[in-house]
Amino acid sequence: MTDLHIPEVDDDSDTLGAALAYARAGWYVLPVDQATKHAGSVLGKGWPSKSSRDAERIIAWFAGTDDALALHVGRSGAIVFDVDRPEALPSLMVAALGVVPGPFQSTRTTDERRGHYFYLAPPGRVLGNRLGGLGKGWGEVRGKNGIVVVAPSTHEKHEQGGRYHWVRTGSLPLLPQPVAAELPDAGDSADAATDGEVKAFLDRHTARERPELLHGVLTQVATALATGESRHGIALRATAGAMREAAAGLYPALEAATALLEAFTRAMATSRDGSERTLTRVQARGEFMGILAWAVAQVRAADLAAVRADVDTRLAPGDALAGLIAPSENRTAEPPPFAGDTFLPEVAKSQVDDEGDITSGDAEAIDLEALAFEREVAAELRRIRIREEAARRARKARGGVATRPPIVGLDDFLAVPDEPVAYRVQGLWPKGGRVVLAAQFKAGKTTMVGNLLRSLVDSTPFLGKFDVEPFAGKVVLLDDELDEGMVRRWLRDQRVQNTAAAAVVSLRGRLSSFDLLDPQTRSEWAADLRAAGATVVILDCLAPILDALGLSEDKEAGRFLVAFDEMLKEAGVQEAVLVHHMGHQGERSRGASRLRDWPDVEWRLVREKSDDGEMDPSAKRFFSAYGRDVDVPESLLSFDPAARCLEIAGGSRKDAKSDVVIDAISEWLTLSPGSSKRQIEDALGEDLGRNEVRKAIKRGVSLGLLRAADGARGSTLHWAVSGPSSAPLLTDHRRTDSVTSTFSAPPSSGEDHEPESSAPPVRQGGGALKPQVTGSVRHLATSAPPPIGGSAPVRPPKGGWRTGAHSASDTDPRDPSDLIAPVPDWILVDGARVNPATGLLLDPEDAL
Secondary structure (H helix, E strand, O other): OOOOEEOOOOOOOOHHHHHHHHHHOOOOEEEEOOOOOOOOOOOOOOHHHOOEOOHHHHHHHHOOOOOEEEEEOOOOOEEEEEEOOHHHOOHHHHHHHHHOOOOEEEEEOOOOOOEEEEEEOOOOOOEOOOOOOOOOOOEEEEOOOOEEEOOOOOOOOHHHOEEEEEEEOEEOOEOOHHHHHHOOEOOOOOOOOOHHHHHHHHHHOOOOOOOOHHHHHHHHHHHHHHOOOOHHHHHHHHHHHHHHHHHOOOOOHHHHHHHHHHHHHHHHHOOOOOOOOOOOHHHHHHHHHHHHHHHHHHHHHOOHHHHHHHHHHHOOOOOHHHHHOOOOOOOOOOOOOOOOOOOOOOOOOEEEOOOOOEEEOOOOOOOHHHHHHHHHHHHHHHHHHHHHHHHHHHHHHHHOOOOOOOOOOHHHHHHOOOOOOOEEEOOOEEOOOEEEEEEOOOOOHHHHHHHHHHHHHHOOOEOOOEOEOOOOOEEEEEEOOOOHHHHHHHHHHOOOOOHHHEEEEEOOOOHHHHOOOOHHHHHHHHHHHHHHOEEEEEEEOOHHHHHHHOOOOOOOHHHHHHHHHHHHHHHOOOEEEEEEEEOOOOOOEOOOOHHHHOOOEEEEEEEOEOOOOOEOOOOOEEEEEEEOOEEEEEEEEEEEOOOOEEEEEEOOHHHHHHHHHHHHHHHHHHHOOOEEHHHHHHHHHHHHOHHHHHHHHHHHHHOOOEEEEEOHHHOEEEEEOOOHHHHHHHHHHHHHHHHOOOOOOOOOOOOOOOOOOOOOOEEOOOOOEEOOOOHHHHHHHHHOOOOOOOOOOOOOOOOOOOOOOOOHHHOOOOOHHHHOOOOOOOEEEOOEEEOOOOOOEOOHHHHO
C-alpha cells in the first residue's frame, strides 16, 4: 500500500477529483453534510464500515452532489489534532507540533495556527478521541471513528473566515512518543444502535433510584461548555455516561436524553467565539440522535455494578454536594412511550422556516418532526437519484456506445458455418486470445518470454516445435521486474533477427506511471501503443503492478485486468500475454480465481522437485498449456545457455521418472534375459518401488523398448530390445541431459560420457547371444553371481549389483567377455525348459 500522505489538493479543485486523490494517497473517504459535518449525515448508521477507497463507490458518492469531503482518520491509520484555541495548547503539544511538523490544514483565515495537525498513529495502538493527559480547552483529538472535513470542501463559516486550506502536505510523520504516551487507547466501541434498539432501551430503563444525579450531569455539561471544550465531545461524554447510569437504574433514560438534547441544542445554536459553527434546532437534533444511538450501543459493554459502586462512592445520598443538586420531583406518571425518532419532547405548535429555524405558530401549525422528516427524506431521495445517474453515466462513459445484440434462433445460429480455428502459435495460442504464463519461482519465465518474443518477430517455431503465424505490427514487451541493463543483455542473447518488429518498455522504478485504473493514464498508454504500431503486448509481470496500485492479488486483481483489457481495446491490440507467479506450494496462478478465468489459455512452467521436496535451481523444467482449443500435455524442456534457447525435449515428469526405471529394467534384462515380471519386480522393486517397476514394464513394452513373450504355464518373459524403436525416446532424454544439467550449468564436454541404456546383444558363434556391455552393466557384472544352469537368474542382494550409470573411466580394465557369465542354452521355468534368447518352450530332445 502507498505510504499514507496528503496529496496536493487546491482549494478550487473539484470534490470528486480530490476524493479520488485522497483515496490513492491511502485515505478512507466519505461524504458528509456541508452544514452539520456529522459523520453519518449522508451514509447513515454504520458509516464507519462504509468509508471507502474504491474509485467506483467514490464516484457514485460525489458525482453531481454538493456534499463535503471527509477523511476517516482512525481507519486510515492516522491521528489528528483539531486545534480551536492555539493559545490554550499545553507546552508538550506546542513543542511536538513545532519540532515534528506534519501536514497541516488551516481552518481559519484569522488565525493561521488554528486547524488540523496530521500524524501517523503509533504502530500496534488504536487511539480514541479522548484528550487523556493533554489537558482541555484547546480542541479535540480525532482517532478511531473520528473524521476531518478537508479541502476543497466549503467551510460552513466561510463568510466569517472559515476555510479548509492545506498549508503543508506530504507524508505523515509518526506521532512523537511523549504525546502518544498521554493519549488513552480507544475502547471496544460498538456500532451505533438502531432506532428499534434505542426505543427499547428508553422504554426499558425507567427506574429512578437517584434522580437527583441527572441535575449533576447537566451541571457538568454547563461547566465544560463555559471552559471552551468541544461541544460535540461534551455531548458524547455526557450522553454515554448518562445512558450507563440510566441502565444502572439511577434515573430514567428518556428524561436524561430529553435534558441532554435540550442542552446540546442550546449550545449549538450560538457561537462562543464568533467562529464556531452553529446548527438549527433540526440540525442539532439530527446530530444528537447519532450521539444517542452511539451512547446506547456502548452500554452493552458497561459493567453496571461498577457504575453503581462508583456513584455511591463519589456521591452518596445526603453528602456535601446535595446543595448543588436539584431536588427530585415525586413523579407518578410513566414517561411517554418511544415512537420512532419522536421520543423527545414534541414541539407541537411550531414550524420551520426556509432556513430550517423554528418559529412560533398557532395550534393549527404542522408538526415540526413530520416536516423535518419529510424534508430530509426529499433531500435524501434527490441525493440518491443524483448518485444513481452519475454512476450510470460513468458506466456508459467507460463502456462506450454499444448496440444491443439481436436475439437469434438456434436454427439460424447453427446455420452459420464454423470458421477453422486459427492460431498465432500453432496449438498454443489462438488468434485474438489472451494468455497467462504462470511460472514457479525462478523457473525461467523471463527466459521463456525472450524465446516467445524471438519466435513471434522472427517467425521461428516456439520451443522448437510450435509454428508461429507471421503478422504485421510490433510486439511490445512491458517489463517491470528486471533492470533495464539486464533486459538488454538477456534479449541480446536471444539473437533476434527482425529487431525492428519489437519494442521494449522498462517499467522498473516507474510503475506509478502505469496506473491503468486512472482513465486518463489508461488512454495515454493506449495512444502510445497505437502510435508504436503494437499488435501483441507482453506484460512481465503482474505482481509488481498490483503492489504499486495497492491492489491485493486475492481480491482485487480483476480490477486491473478489466482496465488492462480496456487499454488493449483502445490501442487496437488483439493479443496479449500476461506473466504471473505461481504460489509457493501449488502449480496454479497465485491469487484470485479471476486470474484463471481471464485468459483464453494458461501456459504453465514448472520445475522438478528434489527428493526432499525443495526446489533445485538445476532441476529439469516442464511446460504445458491448457485452454480454449488448446491442450498440450506436460513436456520436458531443454536449455541452451549460450543462446538462452528453450526447446521441447521429452515427456512429462511422470514419463521422465518412468524412463529411469525402464533403463534399470533394460540393464537387468541385458544380464538376465527372459525374466518374468515377478522376477524383475523382486530384483528391482525394493529400490525403485514394485508399482513403479510394474508400470515401467508395461510402458517399456508399449514403446517397444522391452519385448515380452509367453512362457510356460501362462508366464510372460521379457527381453531388452535393440534397434531403432528405442532411439527416439532415449535420444531425446539423453540430449536433455547433455545440453545442461538442466538450467544452471553449461554442458560437460567429456567425450567418454556413455548412455545408460543397454547396447543391443550380438550373435556369437555357436548360436549363443552375447550382450554388448556398457559401463554400468560391467560394474553390475563384477559382483553378480552367474546364473545356475537349469534355473532362473539369481536375485541380486539388497544394495548390491546395480549402482547406476558409470562413465567409461569407471570401466573394469579386464576383457568384458571374462566378466559376463555365459548364457545357458536353456533355463527352467515352472518345470519347463525355455530358450532364454527367444522365450520359446524347448522339446526335451532340443534341450539335451
